[in-house]
Structures are given as structure tokens and as C-alpha cells.
Amino acid sequence: MNTKGKAFKYPDNVDTDVIIPARYLNTSDAKELSKHCMEDIDREYVEKVRPGDVMVAGWNFGCGSSREHAPLVIKTCGTGCVIAKSFARIFYRNAINIGLPILECPEAADAISAGDEVSVDFGTGVITDITTGRTFKAQPFPEFIQNIISAGGLLKSLKK
Amino acid sequence: MGMTMTQKILAAHAGLESVEAGQLISASLDIVLGNDITTPVAVNEFKKAGFDGVFDKDRIAIVLDHFVPNKDIKAAEQSKQCREFACEHCVSHFYDVGKMGIEHALLPEQGVVTAGDCIIGADSHTCTYGALGAFSTGVGSTDMAAGMATGMAWFKVPAAIKFELRGKLNKNCSGKDVILTIIGKIGVDGALYKSMEFTGEGVASLSMDDRLCICNMAIEAGAKNGIFPVDGVTRAYLKGRTEREPREFSADPDAVYEQVIEIDLSEIVPTVSCPHLPENTKPASELSDIKIDQVVIGSCTNGRMEDMEAAYNILNGRKVADGVRCIIIPATMKIYRECIERGYITAFIDAGAVVSTPTCGPCLGGYMGILAEGERCIATTNRNFVGRMGHVKSEVYLASPATAASSALTGYITAPKEETV
Numbered sequence: 001m002n003t004k005g006k007a008f009k010y011p012d013n014v015d016t017d018v019i020i021p022a023r024y025l026n027t028s029d030a031k032e033l034s035k036h037c038m039e040d041i042d043r044e045y046v047e048k049v050r051p052g053d054v055m056v057a058g059w060n061f062g063c064g065s066s067r068e069h070a071p072l073v074i075k076t077c078g079t080g081c082v083i084a085k086s087f088a089r090i091f092y093r094n095a096i097n098i099g100l101p102i103l104e105c106p107e108a109a110d111a112i113s114a115g116d117e118v119s120v121d122f123g124t125g126v127i128t129d130i131t132t133g134r135t136f137k138a139q140p141f142p143e144f145i146q147n148i149i150s151a152g153g154l155l156k157s158l159k160k
Numbered sequence: 161m162g163m164t165m166t167q168k169i170l171a172a173h174a175g176l177e178s179v180e181a182g183q184l185i186s187a188s189l190d191i192v193l194g195n196d197i198t199t200p201v202a203v204n205e206f207k208k209a210g211f212d213g214v215f216d217k218d219r220i221a222i223v224l225d226h227f228v229p230n231k232d233i234k235a236a237e238q239s240k241q242c243r244e245f246a247c248e249h250c251v252s253h254f255y256d257v258g259k260m261g262i263e264h265a266l267l268p269e270q271g272v273v274t275a276g277d278c279i280i281g282a283d284s285h286t287c288t289y290g291a292l293g294a295f296s297t298g299v300g301s302t303d304m305a306a307g308m309a310t311g312m313a314w315f316k317v318p319a320a321i322k323f324e325l326r327g328k329l330n331k332n333c334s335g336k337d338v339i340l341t342i343i344g345k346i347g348v349d350g351a352l353y354k355s356m357e358f359t360g361e362g363v364a365s366l367s368m369d370d371r372l373c374i375c376n377m378a379i380e381a382g383a384k385n386g387i388f389p390v391d392g393v394t395r396a397y398l399k400g401r402t403e404r405e406p407r408e409f410s411a412d413p414d415a416v417y418e419q420v421i422e423i424d425l426s427e428i429v430p431t432v433s434c435p436h437l438p439e440n441t442k443p444a445s446e447l448s449d450i451k452i453d454q455v456v457i458g459s460c461t462n463g464r465m466e467d468m469e470a471a472y473n474i475l476n477g478r479k480v481a482d483g484v485r486c487i488i489i490p491a492t493m494k495i496y497r498e499c500i501e502r503g504y505i506t507a508f509i510d511a512g513a514v515v516s517t518p519t520c521g522p523c524l525g526g527y528m529g530i531l532a533e534g535e536r537c538i539a540t541t542n543r544n545f546v547g548r549m550g551h552v553k554s555e556v557y558l559a560s561p562a563t564a565a566s567s568a569l570t571g572y573i574t575a576p577k578e579e580t581v
Binding site: 013015017018021022023025026027028040041059060063064065066067068069072086088089090093094097098142144153154155156158159 | 198227303314348352
């Protein structure tokens with residue numbers, strides 16, 4: 001599995017309230033919710049994102065609320081992967097559970113510039129900045145988590 | 161190797177002699193919690209996966225608290241979906257309008273959660289119940305669905321930071337000032353993936369409401385959970401209240417901590433978190449030129465009886481400043497009723513405040529106190545992120561009930577005086 005697309009850069013501590021503001025949480029419809037993805041930090045994200053594009057952010061991405069709607073809207077609007085220096089723990093768990101690929105890689109998060117063409121190989125954890133030609137290696141998931149992802153999410157892994 | 165209090169609870173629920181930081185375990189759950197925002201997503205997943213029933217109808221709690229009484233048609237549809245699921249599966253701890261409260265004030269109050277429990281909740285502030293000596297952590301809706309179906313959850317055993325508390329709080333400070341001070345010190349990811357274990361001789365002087373408030377905001381430092389030892393205060397609180405027998409765990413004397421941080425409670429001052437991160441803390445006394453438009457006293461962090469009492473002691477017989485909207489929200493129906501009986505609500509109204517029935521409403525910018533562009537609120541809530549309480553160009557300052565009430569009287573951020581609290 002892999003993804004390839006343009007990089008969108010975000011700072012440290014991107015919280016779940018800016019990813020999907022609570023004022024829209026009166027529905028659980030993913031398509032409807034995804035129209036507001038990143039609205040309070042980047043109003044143009046939903047317009048500009050193309051399938052496979054990559055979010056690149058700083059420390060503690062996804063901090064705050066436990067709302068699973070956050071990784072869900074990022075995935076639903078076509079984002080192929082989130083690379084961050086670190087993730088808040090509930091967001092990390094939720095992303096795995098719903099099948100949004102995420103990678104922790106501080107070096108890549110620093111080096112990749114907004115608009116760079118980036119490709120990511122989830123099997124090996126190798127991140128390539130095609131624009132600059134640099135490659136980075138992210139920590140691969142532990143086997144336990146790889147099993148959840150390969151089953152297609154937590155609930156499917158439980159039903160197996 | 162010795163275990164922390166959290167590790168001991170997790171080992172017991174995983175059926176293991178011992179566990180160590182970093183180990184992946186599957187643990188049995190005592191309570192699985194959801195609210196009117198996260199439960200509908202969990203119910204959809206639960207159905208999609210084809211589960212027939214819940215693992216134990218008495219171990220699931222569904223609380224309608226974020227948008228109730230419903231703020232609009234969509235919110236009403238979500239509540240309806242929760243209600244139907246609770247009815248279909250005979251969920252015994254289902255709390256609807258009239259019985260409900262803000263989940264993290266309600267479950268301890270009703271004795272649904274107790275010492276020694278292993279709890280997950282599809283709400284980030286589920287870490288609150290660590291105040292009772294339980295392991296309790298926030299998860300997402302898919303984890304809630306899996307927990308409801310199987311009664312189990314996977315965890316990575318956390319490492320811990322020990323907070324050694326000594327001394328006693330000054331009269332104008334409370335648990336909120338303690339946790340804001342700690343978050344200011346270690347940052348919003350200072351305890352990422354870790355346990356915050358509060359110990360030391362200073363613990364005994366903290367009330368249960370203080371401890372619930374402190375553990376509530378452990379997530380604001382990125383922590384997996386916050387936890388207090390079980391002592392006389394815990395036992396007195398649980399007595400006659402808890403539905404299940406409490407189990408007392410304590411850290412081994414040789415438990416391993418990644419870091420030990422000493423906190424002298426007597427040195428803590430009324431503290432405020434400035435926009436737009438909880439770690440941006442300053443003494444309230446340094447912010448006296450910050451003019452405010454709104455005050456919110458309530459939430460899962462500070463809507464308990466002692467919080468209402470702190471607000472009453474300051475507002476009683478005085479007036480909210482002109483141009484300030486003061487919104488007070490007791491966190492549960494029991495607290496609301498007690499406020500009526502004690503005459504607090506009359507005093508709040510006479511002071512010029514409004515009082516709502518329990519709801520999370522304004523804390524997450526849902527309803528009941530949304531801010532316009534450029535407006536400022538001082539709130540006893542837990543997050544001051546961009547747009548949290550309304551417009552992206554509005555601002556939230558986090559503070560204790562005493563600081564929020566004192567600010568309501570002046571219209572500027574105001575530290576509570578020792579003699580008025």
C-alpha cells in the first residue's frame with residue numbers, strides 16, 4: 001500500500017477542534033462532515049486536496065477531543081496519509097481503528113515543504129520527497145497494529 | 161521490577177502477574193462509556209460489523225449530554241439513535257434528559273465507576289475517574305463499539321510521570337489552578353502516551369472535586385490517564401454510592417517513573433490559560449487588563465458542587481459587571497437541585513447571571529453561549545483552542561470557578577481575593 005500526492009504543511013498541536021469543529025458534530029455522516037475538514041485552520045484545504053495528497057505536521061497532531069470524526073474527515077476528503085513529528089494518543093488510536101495511514105517522522109516533517117510531491121510506502125515506512133529527491137524512514141507499526149490495519153480496521157480484525 | 165498504580169490495575173485486568181511500560185495487552189473492561197456525539201458513530205460501526213448483542217448491559221453507560229435538551233433537528237436525531245440502541249440492548253446506565261448530567265460528573269456521582277476499575281469512554285475527558293483510583297481513558301467510537309461487543313480493549317502499557325504533591329492550597333486556589341499550573345509547566349504534550357500519577361502528603365488535603373478536576377485535564381497534557389491513590393477521602397466518597405465493590409491498588413515502592421515532578425501546593429496561585437493552548441498559563445493577577453464579554457462556569461471540569469459553592473461565595477449579594485454575560489451550568493441534575501435548595505440559583509439570578517440545566521453546550525462551541533468574532537470569554541472549561549467556543553477569532557481563557565466568578569464582577573480577568581472565597 002502506498003500513496004503519492006502534494007504536501008500540505010501544518011504546525012504543532014493541530015487540535016481536533018480545527019480538524020472538525022464541534023459545531024458540525026450534530027451529524028455522523030462522513031461525507032457531510034468532510035466538507036468542513038480543517039476549516040478553522042485552513043479554509044482552502046477541502047477545495048485543494050486531491051486523492052492521495054499528504055498532510056505534514058509538527059508535534060502532537062490531533063490533540064484534544066476523542067472525536068473519531070477527525071481522522072474520518074481527513075480520510076474521507078481524500079487525504080492519503082498524515083506524517084507528523086508525533087500524534088496525540090487518542091487520534092493515533094482512532095486513525096488505526098478507521099484505517100487512516102499515519103506515520104511519525106520528525107525529519108520528514110521538518111524537511112518536506114508545502115507543495116512538494118511526496119510518496120509514501122506504508123509497508124516499509126519509506127517517505128520520498130520527489131521534489132527534492134530526499135528519502136526518510138518512519139518507524140513501522142508494531143506487528144499487533146499491522147494486523148489490525150491489514151484486517152481493515154479494529155472491528156474487522158475482531159470478527160476474523 | 162515494581163509497577164505503578166496504573167500498571168497494577170492494567171495487569172489485574174489483563175490476567176497477568178505483571179506488566180511493563182510498552183507492553184501490548186488485552187484488558188477486560190468494567191465500564192464502556194459513550195455520549196450523544198460519539199455513540200451514534202459507535203452504533204453505526206457496531207451494526208456494520210454485525211455484532212448481535214452487548215457484552216454486559218450493566219457495564220455500558222450512554223449519557224446524552226453534549227447537545228441536550230437537543231439544540232437542533234440533527235442533534236435530536238443523534239439522541240434518538242442513542243435512545244433506540246440503549247432500549248434495544250436494555251442498557252441499564254442510559255441517562256436521558258431529566259436524569260442526565262455531564263458524563264464525567266454524573267458517573268462518579270451515581271456510583272457507576274469505582275476504585276480499581278478499568279474504563280474506556282468515547283470522550284477524551286474519560287480520564288476524570290482516575291480521581292477514584294481507577295484506570296480510565298478516552299478512546300474513539302470504534303473502540304467503544306468493540307468494547308461494547310467484547311468487553312475488552314487493547315492497550316499499550318504506559319510509562320508514568322510521578323507528581324509528588326506537598327503542602328496545602330491557599331484558600332483562593334482549587335484543583336483547577338493545580339492542573340493548569342502543571343500543564344503550564346510540562347506543556348500540552350508533556351505527558352504524551354503516559355500516566356500522570358499524583359502522590360505525596362499533599363494529596364490528603366485535596367477534596368474529591370479537586371481530584372476529579374485535576375484528573376479531568378490530564379488529557380490536556382497529552383496523558384493516557386491521571387490517577388490518585390485511594391485514601392480516606394476516596395473511601396468516604398465511595399461509601400453508600402458505589403454500585404460495585406471498590407478494589408484498592410497502590411504503586412509498588414520500587415515502581416519505575418520516567419520523571420518525578422514536585423509540586424508545592426502552597427506556592428500555587430490563581431492561574432489562567434491564555435488563548436489558544438492550555439499550556440499558555442499566567443497568574444490571573446498579571447491579566448487584569450484583559451476585558452471579557454462572557455463568563456462560563458460549568459463543564460465536566462468544573463460543574464460540581466464545590467465549583468457552584470465557589471461561584472456562590474463570590475457572586476452572592478453582588479452584581480455581574482455591565483456588558484458581561486455570565487452563564488452558570490451545574491453539571492448534573494442532582495447538583496442543579498442542590499443549588500436550588502441552597503439558594504444558589506436565586507443568588508446567581510439576582511447577581512445577573514443565567515443558569516442552565518446540565519449540558520456540555522458552550523465548552524465545545526455547541527450552543528448556549530457561542531462567541532461572536534472578537535469576543536472573549538473566561539471559562540472554567542478545559543480547552544481554549546482556536547474556535548473552540550464559537551468564531552475562529554474569539555478567545556477563551558481557562559480558569560477556576562473562583563477566578564471566573566471574580567472576573568464576572570469586574571468585567572476584567574480578576575484573581576479571587578483570599579477573603580472573598
